[in-house]
Amino acid sequence: MEYTICELFAGVGGFRVGFEKSSLDWKTVWANQWEPSKKVQYAFECYKHHFQASGGIDEFSNIDIAQVPANHIPNHTVLVGGFPCQDYSVASTGAKGIQGKKGVLWWEIERILEAKRPPFVLLENVDRLLKSPATQRGRDFGIIINCLGKLGYSVEWRVINAAEYGFQQRRRRTFIFAVHNSTNYYKELGKQDVYEELQHSGFFSSIFNVENFPQEFINSIDIEEKYKLDTLKISDSFKFDFKNSGIYRNGVIYTVETIPKNLLTEHQITLQDVLEKYVDEKYILSDEDLEKWTYMKGPKAIERTSKEGHKYMFREGGIAFPDPIDKPARTMLTSEASKNRSTHVVSDIATGKLRLLTPLECERINGFPDNWTDTGMTESFRYFCMGNALVVNLIEHMARKLHEIIEKEKLKQEYNDDYNKEIATTQITEQ
Incomplete structure (x- = not known):
């Protein structure tokens, strides 16, 4: 065999x-x-x-x-x-x-x-x-x-x-x-x-x-x-x-x-263990975006109307913002590249500013070698691949x-x- x-x-x-x-x-x-x-x-x-x-x-x-x-x-x-x-x-x-x-x-x-x-x-x-x-x-x-x-x-x-x-x-x-x-x-x-x-x-x-x-x-x-x-x-x-x-x-x-x-x-691997020390400025959230992210991550109670015409309250609990880096990452989804409630936001190690994860960090979160998906695909698809991976x-x-x-x-x-x-x-x- x-x-x-x-x-x-x-x-x-x-x-x-x-x-x-x-x-x-x-x-x-x-x-x-x-x-x-x-x-x-x-x-x-x-x-x-x-x-x-x-x-x-x-x-x-x-x-x-x-x-x-x-x-x-x-x-x-x-x-x-x-x-x-x-x-x-x-x-x-x-x-x-x-x-x-x-x-x-x-x-x-x-x-x-x-x-x-x-x-x-x-x-x-x-x-x-x-x-x-x-x-x-x-x-x-x-x-x-x-x-x-x-x-x-x-x-x-x-x-x-x-x-x-x-x-x-x-x-x-x-x-x-x-x-x-x-x-x-x-x-x-x-x-x-x-x-x-x-x-x-x-x-x-x-x-x-x-x-x-x-x-x-x-x-x-x-x-x-x-x-x-x-x-x-x-x-x-x-x-x-x-x-x-x-x-x-x-x-x-x-x-x-x-x-x-x-x-x-014996060691719990955390988000902090996989973060890069220095990242490109493009991953840092702008002041304008920060307000949008705060809203998306926060709790909500929104009045909506059903197809049948009756009104109801849509409620959504808050998500930790930013993600705690002393714990493992949340489940990564294929939407990680987008401005989405489920997208990870962390405090940058070098500057303390809030930022998105890099594609390399997403690879580490799934246990892949660094830059595994850096093979000519678009950056958004690199995120998508890791959202689909095990x-x-x-x-x-x-x-x-x-x-x-x-x-x-x-x-x-x-x-x-x-x-x-x-x-x-x-x-x-x-x-």
């Missing part, structure tokens, strides 16, 4: 940066990045700029993933990707079966998994994936788990806030780890009970520790018994209160709300764990091969 990766929806390479920081053994054999409706593919060009120069990839793909035949993608050990959160409902249309797929990108992942069956899968999505859609809570994630189960995978998930494990951004994301049931890792894990996997020994719980919780707090639902693993039935009627942690194995979903217990680092520090820890798992798979396979050769030799000798 090799340390090979296929990276889908690659962006500017967050998964790959994290994997390669963890070990030089990892080799990305194929990557796809496509930004719909963009004339210039800045993210793809950034990815290609860094990794083509290293000579570490056989092929880049910059077309709609739906246009890529599955047999065009090389075999790989780990499939990774941060796919957008969309509506994953399906519809039945007579003899044609299930179609009407709206969550297009998830179905492309399923298509590739069905064809390639990599031993391991690591995906990232927004935290609200577990609760969507609002009209049928848990349906979308239920569909994803059901699809993976039908393909022979067991699943573990965790909503992780990077700051709660010592890192520099309060960014909550859902991570999904799927392992094929044919692996030795799954067979060993299957010997342990559900509580142990969720509390100590699972993929996420063994990296990102959690406080002890009572076993009776675990909720479950048998989707194989209740829905027969039928994707259409799941889409039509499945509802479930997914908590921030859980596993799926043998047709049953188990979930529990966990509390982080940070044993990864916190690389988390991926580095996950990649180390995966390396350990695959190493054991290799040793087990080598042992089995040697054992089978020995048996074969003994049988020939006896004959």
